[in-house]
Structures are given as structure tokens and as C-alpha cells.
Amino acid sequence: MKSLKVFVVSDSVGETGEQVVKAVVAQFRPNFENTIIRRFPHIDSDDHISNIVEIAKAQDALIVFTLAEEKMRKKLEECCLKENIPSIDLLGPMIQVFQKKINEKPLEEAGLVHKLDEDYFKKIEAVEFAVKYDDGRDPRGLLLADVILVGVSRTSKTPLSQYLAHKRYKVANVPLVPEINPPEELFLVDPKKCFGLVISPEKLNMIRKERLIALGLNDDAIYAKHERIEQEIAHFYKVVHRIGCTVIDVTNRAVEETANDIIERIEQNK
Structure with a gap:
């Protein structure tokens, strides 16, 4: 042969x-x-x-x-x-x-094909990161994240995390609850990559009531009461003040609009 x-x-x-x-x-x-x-x-x-x-x-x-x-x-x-x-x-x-x-x-x-492949894998990695470190599951992720979102329940932290992940940003988010101390890692990160998400009490009350009804629960639970919401938002401001991070009002904003705002701020700080 x-x-x-x-x-x-x-x-x-x-x-x-x-x-x-x-x-x-x-x-x-x-x-x-x-x-x-x-x-x-x-x-x-x-x-x-x-x-x-x-x-x-x-x-x-x-x-x-x-x-x-x-x-x-x-x-x-x-x-x-x-x-x-x-x-x-x-x-x-x-x-x-x-x-x-x-x-x-x-x-x-x-090498344009390989650049596209690399971009794709970065996106997949960011999406997996957002899932892994969603809802404060593992505070260690805060030290590895490109963007950190903090806020009370129902302020679009998870959908915003996923949207930013598709833009190839590694995002971790932390829910803030008065009865639970925030993770210490939250105060060790660069405040420029941390963003507090706030929403008007009236809008949050409406969103939480709809959420309870969707779950088949009574919409007058303490979770949706104005007094509870005011307490949570007050706690939120104490935490973000300690962090020194930017606060974004998401009351009448689409996820895409908030994401673009965050991306612009992150890129400006690089």
C-alpha cells in the first residue's frame, strides 16, 4: 500500500x-x-x-x-x-x-468560525452560572460574578440574571429578607458590579398578590401586605447603603431596559 x-x-x-x-x-x-x-x-x-x-x-x-x-x-x-x-x-x-x-x-x-464557537460557549457558561448562583444558593458565587443583583422578592432578579447571562455576563443574585442576614461575601465585592433593584410598594403588592393567586393561595397573606413590603424595602435600603452600590428602580421597566442600563454602567466602569 x-x-x-x-x-x-x-x-x-x-x-x-x-x-x-x-x-x-x-x-x-x-x-x-x-x-x-x-x-x-x-x-x-x-x-x-x-x-x-x-x-x-x-x-x-x-x-x-x-x-x-x-x-x-x-x-x-x-x-x-x-x-x-x-x-x-x-x-x-x-x-x-x-x-x-x-x-x-x-x-x-x-478563525471567525472559532470566534463564534467561543462566544457560544461563553454564553452557555454564563447561563449555567446564573442558574447555579440564583436566589443566593451559594454565596461563593458572589466573588466570581461579573454582576450581582440584590433586592426583595419579586423584583425580577432571576429573569434579569438570565437575560444578562445571554449577553455573556456571569450573574449572581441575592434575595434580601429582614429576618436573614445577607452573606458576608456581599460586602467584599466591588460595589460597582453590584446593583440593588427596588420597586414601588404598590406595584410590588400587586405582583405578590398575583403570585399568590397563581399558586392557589389566599392573596391576603402577610407576604403581600403593605406593612410587610415596607419593612422589606426599608431593610433593602439599609443593605445597599452598606454595600455602596447603585440602586435601580424597576417599577415601570422591562427586563431588557434594566439589563441595558446595567450593561452600560458595567462597561463604563471597565
Whole structure:
């Protein structure tokens, strides 16, 4: 069986090119016997290309490449043609077809797919973080969070945490109750990343009554009484004053509006 050597040349990590090569090789050699596939990632100069072509010639390898920049593709094609080395351009022909179809110029920027993947995984990580450290479940999360939300019950802490998580912010939230001391970690974090959420007593009374009814409970429970709500809000102000954090009134605000306000403040403080 004749030996086969394939060099995968890429301006990114080369994973796409390698997977395509493996798919093709498997049609001839399912067990990849007597086959070597070698990646050359992050190729970004003419010298790199010249060196790879020289090695390919010495080792009788063929070259498969995924290069986003047209200039680099042409350079590699010319070098391979000069040295009589078989080469396959995986991206170039498809880029040309797309360019003609939509009449737009390509960005010619390496690694864009992996940047999107990285962004996706950051979002997933942030969502998992928000779930793990929701409702004060583990105070240790406060020291790891990008954003900390504090407020009395029913001030949209959880939906706001999830919305911010989809913007790739790691969010922890803490409910404030007069009978329970806030976690000490809350007073150790940078107050600039902590936000107190407050709501008018009248609005909160209405929200809590609706919540009780939805749960099949009597809407005159102490949870929804004005006296209790006033007590909780007074406790809230004592805590946020001690923290020294920003207070945002969410009474007539959508979650998106509050989130955008927080994001703007966080970015300004960086």
C-alpha cells in the first residue's frame, strides 16, 4: 500500500481542513493505515508557506489548505504549482461563488468560525452560572460574578440574571429578607458590579398578590401586605447603603431596559 501524507495548512487552527481530509481518506482507507495527516495552523506569512512547500516536496506530501486571505491562497497555489505539489483549496472556490451570489466582499479574517464557537460557549457558561448562583444558593458565587443583583422578592432578579447571562455576563443574585442576614461575601465585592433593584410598594403588592393567586393561595397573606413590603424595602435600603452600590428602580421597566442600563454602567466602569 502506497504511503499517503497530507499537510493541512490553515490561517486558523486547521480543524475544518483536517475533518474534510479525514472524510476523504476514510473512503480509501477506513482505518487510516499508512496515512499521515499533519496540521500547520496559524500560517500568516509568505515565509511560512515557502517552508511548508519545501517540506511537502521533501516528504512527497499533498497540501490541503483553508486560507481566508486571497493573497495567501494565491501564494500557496503558485508555490505548489512551481514545485509540482498537488494542492486543494477548500475555501477559495466557495468564497468566490458566495461573493458572486450576494455581491459582497469577504472579510478575509482568519478563525471567525472559532470566534463564534467561543462566544457560544461563553454564553452557555454564563447561563449555567446564573442558574447555579440564583436566589443566593451559594454565596461563593458572589466573588466570581461579573454582576450581582440584590433586592426583595419579586423584583425580577432571576429573569434579569438570565437575560444578562445571554449577553455573556456571569450573574449572581441575592434575595434580601429582614429576618436573614445577607452573606458576608456581599460586602467584599466591588460595589460597582453590584446593583440593588427596588420597586414601588404598590406595584410590588400587586405582583405578590398575583403570585399568590397563581399558586392557589389566599392573596391576603402577610407576604403581600403593605406593612410587610415596607419593612422589606426599608431593610433593602439599609443593605445597599452598606454595600455602596447603585440602586435601580424597576417599577415601570422591562427586563431588557434594566439589563441595558446595567450593561452600560458595567462597561463604563471597565
